[in-house]
Amino acid sequence: MKWKKVLSLCLAAVTVVSAALLTGCGGGGASSDTSFTMWIYLGENAQYYTDYADNPVLQWMTAQKWGEEEKQVEFEFWIPAAGTALDSYSTMIGSGSYPDVLDCTVANPIALYEEGTIIDLTEYIEQYMPNYTAFLDAHPELKPYATYEVDGEQKNLTVIGLKDDYESIYCGYCYRRDWIVKYGTNPETGEKFTGGYTDESDPDSWEDDVVFPSGGTDPVYISDWEWMFEIFEKAYTDLGIDDAYCISVYYTGFTWPGDLCSSFGGGNFNFYEDSEGKVQLGCDKDHARAYLKCLNTWYEKGWLDESFNERTSDMHYAIDDTAVRQGKVGMWMGLKSTLGGRLDGGDEYTDGIFVSGCALPINDVYGDESCQNVEPDCVMTKSELKGQGYAVTSAAKDKDIATLLTFIDYLYSDEGAVLATFGLSPEQMEEIGTSFYEDNGIPNGTYEVNEEGKNEMVETIRQDSGGLKNAAVLSRFPCLKKVSILDEGYADSYQHSLDLWIQYKGGADVWATPAVSNLPEKDSKVVDDVMTKCQDYVTINAVTFIKGEKDIDSDEDWGTWCKMLEKYNYKKALDVLQPYVDKYGLHANEK
């Protein structure tokens, strides 16, 4: 009887192997008082290493001796598998199996402190982290991010990652500058533009004499954008692209944190701080109406991607990636890998392509005066000076927290910050005998010091998408990043685009300020609740305004929209938020 054999085999296999494999690693308790378990939200690309303790910078650090007692510090990392970080966090906290050190990406430190899960680090930091304290003292604007208000006292519940300058980001608005040259004319003289590549093999060697209606060589205003769209239309006619559109926007037509919307007088769809320091809900304000009016106009003129609200599946910000890569789109929210001539695939429409980055525009066309000529102040893809916070939990109560913090503090010293930002120097590699850099094609480390005394990234790192760049330095650990001495070594036109992307720093989006991180759990529930409901309503209905199913100019339609939003009682959330915004918002220091 064959089936029986199969069954018996299965059974035998189960018994034998399970007996053999009963041993596991269990909770894995660290033995000495300077071995710590640490949960981090995200690990590095598995191609480089899966255990974060294999990070070369950490390996060098853990090989040194720390503190007065000259102890070595060890870490055992808990890293959730890709896409399961939230589950991992809630099982960990919910079941009470805490690590010693906790990455606070998804945590609410105040709530955790009130429950006794994490401990107050204020005294430890004063005593053992002089470099960290000194840096924060020198940058008081970052201080609110580093502390939390508990019972009226400012406490250091976390150690946060810091940067000493803004780093360039990897995405922003891109447009086909080659089309402007080919089909556009100088707005003043009416002459044709000239320009092109000086070196066909270099995708960044572009030169042209393009001038925008606002007078500069880069688009600044909405009117500049619309001038470009008219040129793109000429290009479509000439090239015979009939399924083209000028601009691709995010799925559902707007983004909650702001971005293009804040070009219309500042503010976003969400909670933001207005110029007087009052917190507001954006979606029923004039700027939101002007934004929707603008998109509605673009939609009607055929400039806007007509299926913008149907792109539920595309990768990367849900823009129409395929059409962008085929060279059919004039303007889009894109990655830095699409800049320059990099999209030239030798096919019909990408031949001779040159993509340039631009900053968010400033409205000078739509809405009333209050919506015009104001710099965008809620920027979604922005560069920040503060990084992730890390807390120490009650599991580490009996461990040597002083030595741990001494260890971490080194990474905020000049020397340590360079180490964390750029990875090991060849001497340090030799010291611990790591072959990580050599194995990954950067035997001399990630940088070379150039004539200006800055650390210039080597070619391999410059071309990298972040995998190797992050793996070779210290990216998932509290430290100071010395961005000020970093020279990314990009070509001028490329660097110019990156600079434009971070031209506006934003900061009015309440969600990105310490006002929200300082909310006690009870208050934050009120805000979350309102936000969830408004978000759902707005997501469903914004499309109808953009597509013209409801008339944005009609006070009746707009009135219904505003009334519905009021029904969600957002005033209550504003009342909750206002005191925190007064204290920690953009205008807090002016009061």
Added chain:
Amino acid sequence: MNLKAKRKKGNVEEGSSLHMVEHKSVGDHVADIVIYVVVALVAFACVIPMWHVLMTSLSDGKMAMAYEGLFWKWVGEFNLGGYRLIFQDASIISGYANTIFYTVSATGLGFVIAALTGYALSRNTKLKSPITLLLMSTMLFSGGMVPTYIVIRYLGWVGTRWALIVPGCTNAMFMIMMMNSFNSVPHEMYEAARIDGAGHFRTMWQVMLPQAMNLGFVIILNSVVMHWNAWLQASIYVPNNKKLWPLQLWIKQIVADNQNFLQNANPDYNRYLIQYAVIVAATLPILALFPFFQDKLEKGVIAGGVKG
């Protein structure tokens, strides 16, 4: 052994005898053709998207990304780049080994539990209905992930292979299906065995189970596929011990690691193929099992085997 011989004989007879008595009319032939065509169409419809996935995984990355429509053949040069990227890391091989181990042991253990329960529920006892309902309620109600985690941690299974084998090894659905398959065994067989003096365990193991086995294979097949595709439990219970990771968790990791490849200044377009190649890499091995199971399923069991 007697039973088996009879069953075989019965099978042969079934095939041939029907032909002898049946004279096909024109209508029957037309119906035959219609049936063949319909079945072929269904099979075809099922296979096209998989073909699409296979061909995409063998295409040139950059061209595949830009290509719109169905991939009847690979686009551009034949390219194994996607597969090379997946298998460059030896860890995925350990993923295969782990998955096979989990699948075999969990299916084995689960089937034993399901078979015992199925038999017990198919008997005439007073607690039959309440217990069935009790078991079925676990299909509908769940306390969620964290409470289960707390229980499993209490059992000391967190971070061990046990957490990946025992908790998911069987479920109420399998037990009910097994009950149904025991129910479909003619009552005479059970009575005959009991009259012969066989106890419940012997009756179940030697008489009833062979008869119920072809629905049993359906359960085994379902269980094998379920465990083959499982990754969630591993991500909760053994996230830190990569040596215990099953294949699907590695696959998830690899796909996630390569999602942002377009941010590279010079993207390696083979990375676009990974999401397709992993489907092929994960599906092919288990497809090899099908002929074996089909054999089992088709042979069938002659329900009247006990007569005579």
Added chain:
Amino acid sequence: MAKGKTTTYKVPKISWKRDFGRNWPVYVMLVPALLFMIVLHYIPMFGIVMAFEDFSVAKGYFGSEWVGMKNFIDLFTGEQFLTALRNTVCIAVIKVTLGFVPPIIFAFLLSMIENKRFKRICQTMSYLPNFVASVVVVSLVQEFIAKDGPLTLLLTNVFGLENQNWLANENIPVFWIIFLLMGIWKGVGWGSIMYVAAISTVSGDLHEAAAIDGANRWQRLFKITLPCIMPTVMMMFVMGVGLSFSTGFEDILLMYMPSTYGVADTVYTYTYRMAFGVASNYSLSAASGLFQSLVGTCLLVGSNALSRKMTDSSLF
């Protein structure tokens, strides 16, 4: 009488003592399953208390504030809840009626094919979609019925329907049909395995005898095969009905868009948006899950009773 048919034995009225005395080995057999279920399913069910709490991860199951029915009230009074409920009911009904039959028909068709090799190849091919992750299935669906997608073009050219992105169609019942067809495509082959196996247990003798009596294949199909596999069909039906309301809606998260919420939003997706939109509200999600489970239980018990009444076979 068909020999393969199961008879539901009436439980004779015997005392508990006699029942245990006679059936104790049977109860022993249930021990592993009961242990399994109690430890791994029933004990963790304490987590359901979350539905009645203002749950906070940091405070835990027994430390969070008790709020009674508040989460349920929040759920039921939501703006979109009634639409979502209607859609859930409609999709569930379509699923257990139209979606239930194709695997059975496919199994019948397979059983009538005499060419073994052909049958096997077709069967194996039909299993394939079951192995494709739902994310991929959804993206294939999106691709095929997008504007100018292969299937859309077919519909336009052959049936003269407007060329459009069918997933963006807001009219009833377009989305429901798409969702149903997607489920059928994914499950027809795999779902038929159960019935193929059941059909193979039908005695050849019965067919033979019927054929001699002059019954044609359709008569044999309806008079012999169908009654024989009826217990299996009813079992799948009862379980299908029980689970129809509470499971299988995850894919919609990837398929719907704000403009089609009116037809595609279900209790599951609506809760997902409300509970995990801005911050995680585990309580609301648990309350919704409990609501769906309760409805599911009613459906299960109801369909079981229906099955007992109509076909004399039932699960419990």
